[in-house]
Amino acid sequence: MLEKKDINLEKVVLIGVITREQDEDLSKEYLDELEFLTYTAGGEVVKRFTQKLDMPNPKTFIGTGKMNDVQEFVKENDIGTVIFDDELSPAQERNISKILNCKILDRTNLILDIFAQRAQTSYARTQVELAQCQYLLPRLKGMWTHLERQKGGIGMRGPGETEIETDRRIVRDKISLLKEKIKTIDKQMAVQRGNRGKLVRVALVGYTNVGKSTLMNVISKSEVFAENKLFATLDTTVRKVVIGNLPFLISDTVGFIRKLPTQLVDSFKSTLDEVREADLLLHVVDISHSNFEEHIESVNQVLEEIDSKGKPTIMVFNKIDAYEAAPFDEEDLIIERTKANYSIDEWKQTWMSKIGDNALFISALNRENLDDFKKRVYKEVREIHVTRFPYNEFLYPDVEDIE
Ligand SMILES: Nc1nc2c(ncn2[C@@H]2O[C@H](COP(=O)(O)OP(=O)(O)OP(=O)(O)O)[C@@H](O)[C@H]2O)c(=O)[nH]1
Numbered sequence: 001m002l003e004k005k006d007i008n009l010e011k012v013v014l015i016g017v018i019t020r021e022q023d024e025d026l027s028k029e030y031l032d033e034l035e036f037l038t039y040t041a042g043g044e045v046v047k048r049f050t051q052k053l054d055m056p057n058p059k060t061f062i063g064t065g066k067m068n069d070v071q072e073f074v075k076e077n078d079i080g081t082v083i084f085d086d087e088l089s090p091a092q093e094r095n096i097s098k099i100l101n102c103k104i105l106d107r108t109n110l111i112l113d114i115f116a117q118r119a120q121t122s123y124a125r126t127q128v129e130l131a132q133c134q135y136l137l138p139r140l141k142g143m144w145t146h147l148e149r150q151k152g153g154i155g156m157r158g159p160g161e162t163e164i165e166t167d168r169r170i171v172r173d174k175i176s177l178l179k180e181k182i183k184t185i186d187k188q189m190a191v192q193r194g195n196r197g198k199l200v201r202v203a204l205v206g207y208t209n210v211g212k213s214t215l216m217n218v219i220s221k222s223e224v225f226a227e228n229k230l231f232a233t234l235d236t237t238v239r240k241v242v243i244g245n246l247p248f249l250i251s252d253t254v255g256f257i258r259k260l261p262t263q264l265v266d267s268f269k270s271t272l273d274e275v276r277e278a279d280l281l282l283h284v285v286d287i288s289h290s291n292f293e294e295h296i297e298s299v300n301q302v303l304e305e306i307d308s309k310g311k312p313t314i315m316v317f318n319k320i321d322a323y324e325a326a327p328f329d330e331e332d333l334i335i336e337r338t339k340a341n342y343s344i345d346e347w348k349q350t351w352m353s354k355i356g357d358n359a360l361f362i363s364a365l366n367r368e369n370l371d372d373f374k375k376r377v378y379k380e381v382r383e384i385h386v387t388r389f390p391y392n393e394f395l396y397p398d399v400e401d402i403e
């Protein structure tokens with residue numbers, strides 16, 4: 001049911017609101033991310049509209065005046081798609097769709113669409129389809145009906161298009177069917193995981209596009225797909241690696257994102273079993289991203305949702321090669337120095353100092369500090385390993401002696 005095809009760059013307009021809690025920089029950051037998501041889905045952003053509002057308008061998300069501007073722009077520039085940086089209620093979506101008369105997507109919809117495009121295995125496809133059906137169910141009434149069917153493209157992959165006339169019962173049946181299918185695969189996967197014995201399990205977790213797969217490739221000499229788009233990885237890959245004679249398993253899995261649609265977290269729960277059952281988490285962070293602290297927060301939130309917050313965790317600050325502090329003019333007495341001006345060494349003195357040797361700074365791309373990384377991971381894995389197999393402690397050299 002999920003189509004996968006290359007689409008031409010669709011012309012897209014983005015819409016966001018600036019609330020009181022978020023300043024303009026942050027809103028820009030969010031829209032940058034939405035633009036990256038749009039680009040990943042195959043769209044080209046031609047304009048952004050923002051509005052300062054305490055709360056989104058319940059009927060149309062943005063106010064009437066702003067909506068008129070958008071309407072005019074859409075008409076004049078032949079815009080096919082308008083994307084909102086938040087989840088729209090079914091009613092908002094209907095209202096806006098009537099006014100703008102083009103494809104209306106929200107953030108959730110866009111992320112689901114990217115997952116649909118990127119799902120490779122039948123397992124991932126089933127999970128995405130389930131999430132799409134769950135998103136679709138409350139929105140079935142009158143969705144897109146005034147649009148031509150053949151439009152296709154972003155947000156039109158999946159059940160939305162083909163099942164528009166069918167009633168909710170059919171979608172509900174489909175949901176139970178997909179859940180059954182996932183249950184069956186889950187059982188097989190649980191058996192597979194059981195077969196792996198008691199080896200220590202390490203999971204790479206982190207925001208999307210931080211370099212998890214790149215790091216996995218570097219340390220396990222494997223070839224996991226990595227690229228500069230969001231959600232390059234949807235399936236979990238597990239590799240056995242050996243550091244200083246000590247074998248353990250490492251897994252690379254789907255990246256997280258701010259406001260990850262709950263439908264997706266739910267349907268990907270079993271993909272995340274690998275994380276849930278891990279003995280040690282390597283939380284990879286892209287320190288060159290200006291918003292990396294919030295990314296850490298988002299990841300921690302998802303970890304909490306899947307009951308994995310309390311696990312032993314090493315923070316791996318990646319992409320140190322790309323880190324650039326914003327220039328600071330010492331002579332200018334008006335502008336205050338902010339975090340953006342910190343060097344990496346200054347960052348190390350912040351809250352990061354509290355996590356002590358559980359913070360590592362590397363570049364997976366340039367292989368910088370990988371030895372430190374390996375030693376630290378070895379030390380931790382060894383500790384877990386010898387608790388599990390106390391009799392063979394002597395087999396593994398102390399961390400100082402490994403290369
Ligand atoms: N400059 C720099 N780029 C890096 C580094 N590590 C990874 N990248 C780049 O970051 C991009 C994303 O890398 P991936 O390994 O696909 O990231 P990921 O975390 O697996 O992403 P998802 O699977 O989408 O969640 C790629 O273009 C990598 O080449 C690094 O140390 N420095």
Ligand SMILES: [Mg+2]
Nearest residue numbers: 212213232233
């Ligand atoms: Mg990846």
